[in-house]
Amino acid sequence: MYDFLNDYNQTVHPNLLKEFVDINNKKLSGYGLDECCDDAINSIKKLLKSPNADIHFMAGGTITNLTTISHILKPYQAVIAAETGHINVHETGAIEATGHKVVTVKTEDGKLTPELIKPVLDYHCDEHMVQPKLVYISNTTELGTLYTKQELKKLYQFCQKHHLYLYLDGARLAMALAAKDNDITFPDLAKYTDAFYIGGTKVGAFAGEALIFNNLSINHDFRFNMKQKGAILAKSWIIAVQFKALMENNLYISLGKHSNDMAEKLKNLFENEGLTFAAKPQSNQLFVNFPNQLAKKIISLYALDNLGQTDPSHICLRFCTSWATQEVEIENFAKQLKALLRK
Amino acid sequence: MYDFLNDYNQTVHPNLLKEFVDINNKKLSGYGLDECCDDAINSIKKLLKSPNADIHFMAGGTITNLTTISHILKPYQAVIAAETGHINVHETGAIEATGHKVVTVKTEDGKLTPELIKPVLDYHCDEHMVQPKLVYISNTTELGTLYTKQELKKLYQFCQKHHLYLYLDGARLAMALAAKDNDITFPDLAKYTDAFYIGGTKVGAFAGEALIFNNLSINHDFRFNMKQKGAILAKSWIIAVQFKALMENNLYISLGKHSNDMAEKLKNLFENEGLTFAAKPQSNQLFVNFPNQLAKKIISLYALDNLGQTDPSHICLRFCTSWATQEVEIENFAKQLKALLRK
Amino acid sequence: MYDFLNDYNQTVHPNLLKEFVDINNKKLSGYGLDECCDDAINSIKKLLKSPNADIHFMAGGTITNLTTISHILKPYQAVIAAETGHINVHETGAIEATGHKVVTVKTEDGKLTPELIKPVLDYHCDEHMVQPKLVYISNTTELGTLYTKQELKKLYQFCQKHHLYLYLDGARLAMALAAKDNDITFPDLAKYTDAFYIGGTKVGAFAGEALIFNNLSINHDFRFNMKQKGAILAKSWIIAVQFKALMENNLYISLGKHSNDMAEKLKNLFENEGLTFAAKPQSNQLFVNFPNQLAKKIISLYALDNLGQTDPSHICLRFCTSWATQEVEIENFAKQLKALLRK
Amino acid sequence: MYDFLNDYNQTVHPNLLKEFVDINNKKLSGYGLDECCDDAINSIKKLLKSPNADIHFMAGGTITNLTTISHILKPYQAVIAAETGHINVHETGAIEATGHKVVTVKTEDGKLTPELIKPVLDYHCDEHMVQPKLVYISNTTELGTLYTKQELKKLYQFCQKHHLYLYLDGARLAMALAAKDNDITFPDLAKYTDAFYIGGTKVGAFAGEALIFNNLSINHDFRFNMKQKGAILAKSWIIAVQFKALMENNLYISLGKHSNDMAEKLKNLFENEGLTFAAKPQSNQLFVNFPNQLAKKIISLYALDNLGQTDPSHICLRFCTSWATQEVEIENFAKQLKALLRK
Structure with missing residues (x-):
């Protein structure tokens, strides 16, 4: 029932469980100042080729x-986001609760560009x-789309030129970096953003994100802000050991790839049945337009995000696959869909 | 080295690990709306004899x-706390960052009383x-002291009379309920506070606290505030299963008792050596006044909280035991202490 | 040069100056608790036919x-506003700085309707x-347009039905109530909003707005929030006496009418010259589309709000008249415009 | 009845009224960008001998x-104040509502010293x-006491050394600078504080304070924060013209001196009658300990701030004189006091 609801409905990948x-x-020191955190941090730095991160x-x-956005901005400064951005929707x-406006930009595909941001400035x-000061993007975006390296680079250069910071929300970074259309690497992220986070919760961790500051002019005293926002776990090493495992042997990217591969099977299925997508299918989230009746049948069988009517005769449902999705779940769904269609 | 530094330097009790x-x-639904959370909630309700909590x-x-305090208070309202209260120090x-003043009261023992609060009102x-509207207490307190049932009841009745809410921080509630001098039960907490939390992080959980609203006039839409503050984990069940284990077979109280028992051994040791305490030793935290030279030797051997000079010739060190402290650690320390004293 | 820049470029109407x-x-008691404040409050109550306001x-x-919006909303609640709303732009x-999101709605004319709000809910x-909880509207709007009584009533009934509060920003309420197309009265405002303010700064006061709570379930302890936000003047009577004068002999409406009348003369002038408006001209603000060259000439002669290109060949300039605008200023401008056009 | 209640119970000094x-x-441009503001700013700069203020x-x-404190501090930073400081009491x-803790220091006389601040650091x-980052002081203090130049200088040097900013609340700066015991000048304030304000409301203005940043590394984009906090008046020139008048011909200091002189007459009266003071009488605020019965009689006749019992047999009442206090008011009170004492 929860098969395609989201990518965080199972606890933890076996490699991470083992570390745990x-x-x-x-026995370890508390609040992120232990050797496990140091180890995980070093693993990430190596991957980023960024020893000073x-x-x-x-x-x-x-x-x-x-915590990050409230740390970077002064009271009267704002963050620019796509209207579909997670922080906006x-x-x-949460951002406004720390005192800052989210200035939104309407986009076709959930992606920001210099052309879209310039009029805001x-x-x-x-x-x-x-005063807009920070640009917030997600990769993959909330619509499952991707940035190319060229797009990211141009955006970062635009931000540099206009004295804006660029922050990338990597809740689904594994899926982005593992996508077929992707040409961005970890070191690119270190180079072309001021800060970003590597998401763990949606990639096999029981909880955990790794925030990276590349720009060392905006992270001063960051641990004070973390503590104030309740963001430092006493036993931070429980997140660190998971990241150590995720960074080893390319596990992180592999899990992203598996998520995407499972989605691609669904995508092929939907395309074969002549269904269309509300957003370009590039990663593990598919936004599929179903005829109303079919949509209703599907959501009586599966827990799925319902995004409402795309047009009077179609409802958009989100199919989200994960590191834990099994091929048999796709196959079962395929049978069911075909049965529903042949009725 | 970290033996007596704090009560959160080891990951998780075996029973909790098993659940994990x-x-x-x-496969579970996200954000605290799954069956594991329901189970754990029911376990806690049973323990509290409070089906509507x-x-x-x-x-x-x-x-x-x-999250709790910012939910209860209106913008111009304040929380009253002991000067030593965790939220104050x-x-x-964190509380001020949500817009609220912490109004402090000087205490001898970290405990609030009607007599201490009345002048504030x-x-x-x-x-x-x-406008003071909420009273914040901790049990055990930050000084390791305890409330009696009579003290708690009187405080609650005072709050009721003066239209104040009473909130109890139970980071070390296990140690409080398991203490020799304790006569408070879980149902008493449901009866004599408006809200309180059962602390897990310091009692064998890898992370996790269970917040309980007894007063159902102050919890409306609480999940909105939780989400806004970043306080809902996607996989909340990982906290829930730990609480289920902690509530079973009296495990929670047993772990508190073990923590206290280990501290009592230390206490006896210190008393036998003629050392004094900066606060009455009642639970797993001991605040011991050492002659300066001895203190310095000890902290060269053990990582310990140093609270500074009690008087010109004494330094106060905190000894904190936990569910995971082993008797051999006490014995080793005892030998070391005796050796230092005999030098 | 500042003739049509705004409606707050002259200090104070003679009647108000006299009171001052x-x-x-x-000798008076401080912080709004004096007899002058009481008098002015009573004048307003009479006008509103609302003794309990x-x-x-x-x-x-x-x-x-x-101050008002942060008082009404709980931390996780939001205010709905037109994209053009003053609080949004x-x-x-300021609203986000108190922790609340402004959820915006795109409008044609700066006015909110049940049809526009329903999808947000x-x-x-x-x-x-x-959680959207408050609807913010302005009358006149930031585009100079007006609500009719029927529109206001329907909006209020919609809010009632959906447990939303309705708050009206009356910075230019005088111009709204004095407009040709207006059929709203002061008592209507008391009946069809939960709160609103009567603007003084743009209607001949040196500073001052009168906030009215009609809904007495949302104003509890409001003076605490005022004091916290720095919104209570020690000598509040200096605002009160101005409102007393404004409420006497229909002065407030007369000043609004004069502002509108002066704008109408400009409107006729522009229409005669074949110019168009970016928003329906209904009050003292005119948004006029000028051919680029003409616009540039005008802003070299007059300080005016420049709203940028309406289309590649037109620039929109705002003409704003006030209680203090003199007919001769209109005439002089008319001559100048005609000269520029005939060149 | 309001004779000695406070120093803001009369509207405005005649010289200021004339300017008004x-x-x-x-006709003037809005929001503080007009020529009157420029003039007043220049007058103040001249007085401070500080052309870059x-x-x-x-x-x-x-x-x-x-507005000032929230501009200077980062989210996790705090302001240090005397327990009696206006911002604390x-x-x-208001400060906590912008997210910042006020860390308090107990003082005898309302004055901070390096010795009192060092333990906080x-x-x-x-x-x-x-992270304490800003030191807030008032001159005169809330207890009517004064800083000497030497005290101010030492405090500033201490702040410099410890990377703290020093901000002085000058609500009653006129009384401080005009006090008998004072040796501080306007240029000293420019030299020995990072920011301070010259209070107008309590020195004959109908409203208005002039904030001065001496340290130009902390004022960047300050007008953004002002606007956000609702602190920029549309017609700011109404405050500016008052400051221009106050700065002319030493009027500001003269008004302070008159306030102090009137208080000194009261002080002599009280001393002659053998009454004592709860704080050293140095300016226009006297905190007088009256026997309970006498205190009750006085407050039945005069509106006065009642600070409660100094000891079981004495009540402390505040007598506050102002620029507008007349000698006859002192004489009348003297008669009344003597009559009460002789009864």
């Missing part, structure tokens, strides 16, 4: 976003308006 | 405190001052 | 909006999103 | 304090606690 069990008899572990996407005003001309 | 491993193949799981004490202004007389 | 001078030798004086629109994120379905 | 009347026919006008003390948590040692 192994760490259990160790400043790295912190937190337990979820919303708290990572709110699905974090219950032009519009915000004086002290009667907030 | 067992849950791993289940409203219960939520969060990952740490600071985020539990800030060790949460980096008298002083805050009009709209030029904040 | 007369009050000068009186709760009325407060503040020094400007932004501080009135932020021109208050530097449908969209915000659970605790992962903010 | 004179400005009335001018950055100066802003606001309408009251609380909004000046909250009488601003309804030592105590706040890591990211589990707020």
Whole structure:
């Protein structure tokens, strides 16, 4: 029933579980200042080819976003996001609760570009308006789409030129980096963003995101802000050991690839049946337009995100696969779909 | 080296680890709305004899405190706490960051009483001052002391009479309920507080606190505030299963008792050596006054909280035992102490 | 040069100045608790035919909006506004700085309707999103347009039905109530909003707005929030006496009417010259589309708000008249415009 | 009845009223960017001998304090104040509402010293606690006491050394600078503080404070924060013209001196009658200990701030004189006091 509901409906990948069990008899210092955190941080730095990166572990996407963004901005500064951005829609005003406006931009595909941002800068001309200072993007986006390396680079250069910071929400970074159309690497992320986070919760961790500051002019005293926002776990090593495992032997990318592969099977299935997509299918999230009746039948059988009517005769449902999705789940669904269609 | 530093330097009690491993193949709905959360909530309700309690799981004490307190108070209202209260000292202004003043009261033993609170209410007389509306207490307190049932009841009745809410921080509730001098039960907590939390992080959980609202006039829409503060884990069941284990077969109280028992051995040791305490030793935290030279030797051997000079010739060190402290650690320390004293 | 820049470029109407001078030798209690405030409050109550209204004086629109909105909303609740709403555009994120999201709706004319709001309510379905609770409208709107009584009533009934509060920003309420197309009265405002403010700063006061709570379930302890936000003047009577004068002999409406009348002369002038408007000209603000060259000439002669290109060949300039605009200023401008056009 | 209640119970000094009347026919640009503001700023700069000072006008003390302090501090930073400091007691948590803790220090006389602040710095040692960054003092203090030049200089040097900023609340700066015991000049304030404000509301203005940034590394984009907090008046020139008048011909200091002189007469009266003071009488506020019965009689005749029991047999009442206090008021009170004493 929860098969395609989301990518966080199973606890933890076996490799991560093993680390979690192994760490259990160790005595460690608290609040992120232990040797396991150091190890995991070093693994990430190596992957990023960025020995000076400043790295912190937190337990979820919303708290990572709110802690980071509230740290970077001054009271009167705002963050620019796509209208579909997670911070704008699905974090219950977490950014505003720290005092900052989210200035939104309408997009076709959930992606920001210099062309979309420039008018926002032009519009915000004086002290009667907030001062946009940070650009928030997600990769993959909330619509499952991807940035190319060229797009990311151009966006970062635009931000540099206009004294904006660029922050990338990597809740589904594994799926982005593992996507067929992707040409971005970990070191690119270190080079072309001021800060970003590597998402663990949706990639086989029981909880955990790794925040990376590449720009060391914006992270001063960050642990103070983390503690204030309740974002430092006493036993931070439980997140660290998971990241150590995720970074080993390309596991992180492999899990992203598996998620995407399972989605591609669904995508082929849907295309074969002549169904269309509300957003370009590039990763593990598919936004599929079903005829109303069919949609209703499907959601009577599966728990799925329902995005409402695309047009009067179609309803859009999200299919989300994960590191734990099994081929047999796809096959079972395929049979069911075909049965529904042949009725 | 970290033997007596704190009560959260080891990951997780075996019973909890077992639950964590067992849950791993289940598919569950996200954000606290799954059957494991329901189960754990029911276990807690049973223990509290409070079928209508409203219960939520969060990952740490600071985020539990800030989410709860910011939910209960209106913008101009304040929380009253002992000067030593965790929210006043060790949460980096987390409460103030949500907009609320912490009004402090000087205490001898870290405990609030009607007599101490009454002058605060008298002083805050009009709209030029904040409006005290919530009383924050900890049990055990930050000094390791305990409330008796009679003290708690009187405090609650005082709060009721003066239209104040009473919130109890139970980071070390296990140690409080398991203490020799304790006469408070779980149902008493349901009866004599408006809200409280059962701490897991310091009692063998890898992370997790269970917040309980007894007063159902102050918890409306609480999940909105939780989400906004980044306090809902996607996989909340990982906290829930730990609480299920902690509530079974009296495990929670047993772990508290073990922590206290280990501390009592230390206490006896210190008393036999003629050392004094900066606060009455009642639970798993001992605040011991050492002659300066001895203190310095000890902290060269053990990582310990150093609370500074009690007087010009004494330094106060905190000894904190836990569910995982082993008797041999006490014995080894005893030998070391005796050796240092005999030198 | 500042002739049509805005409606707050001259200090104070003579009747108000007289009151200000007369009050000068009186000794009065501070912070809004004096007899002058009582008098002015009573004048307003009479006008509203609302003896129970709760009325407060503040020094400007932004501080009135932020204090009122932050008082009404719980932390996770949001205010719905037109995309053009003053709180969304021109208050530097003042509402967000108090922790609340402004959820925006695209409109044609700056006016909200049940039809525009309903989809916002449908969209915000659970605790992962903010909870819209307050509807913010302005009359006249930021585009100079008006609500009819029927529109206001329907909006209020919609809000009632959906448990939303309705708040009206009356920075230019005088111009609204004095407009040709208006059929709303002061008592209608008391009946069909939960709260609103009567703007003084743009209607001949040197500073001052009168906030009215009609719904007495949302104003509890409001003075605490006012004091906290720095919104209570020590000598509040200086605002009160101005409102007393404004409410006497229909002065408030007369000043609004004069502002509108002057704008109508400009409107006729523009229409005669074949110019078009970016928003329906209904009050003292005209948004006029000028051919690029002409626009540039005009702004070299007059300080005017420039709203940018309406289309590649037209620039939109705002003409704003006030209680102090003199007919000769219109005539002089008319001559100048004609000269420019005939060149 | 309001004779000695406070120093803001009469509207405006005649010289200021004249300016206010004179400005009335001018057309000016809004929001503090007009020539009157420029003039007043230049007058103040001259007085301070500080051509680079950055100066802003606001309408009251609380909004000046909250806007300034929230601008200077980062989210996790705190302001140090005397326990009696206005921001700690009488601003309804305005500073906390912007997210910052006020760390308090117990004092004898309302004055901070390096010796009092040093332990606060030592105590706040890591990211589990707020980071004290700003020192808030008032001159005169809330107890009517004064800083000497030597005290101010030492405090500033201490702040410099410890990377703290020093901000002085000058609500009653006129009384401080005009006091018999004073040796501080305006240029000293420019030299020995990072920011301070010259209070107008309590020195004959109908409203208005002039904030001065001496340290130009902390004022960047300050007008954005002002606008956000609702602190910029549309017609800011109404405050500016008052400051121009106050700065002319030493009027500001003269008004302070008159306030103090009137208080000194009261002080002599009280001393002659053998009464004692709860704080050293140095300016226009006297905190007088009256025998209970006498106190009750006095407050039945005069509106006065009642500070409660100093000891079981004495009540402390505040006598506050102002620029507008007349000698005859002192004489009348003297007669009344003597009559009460002789009864």
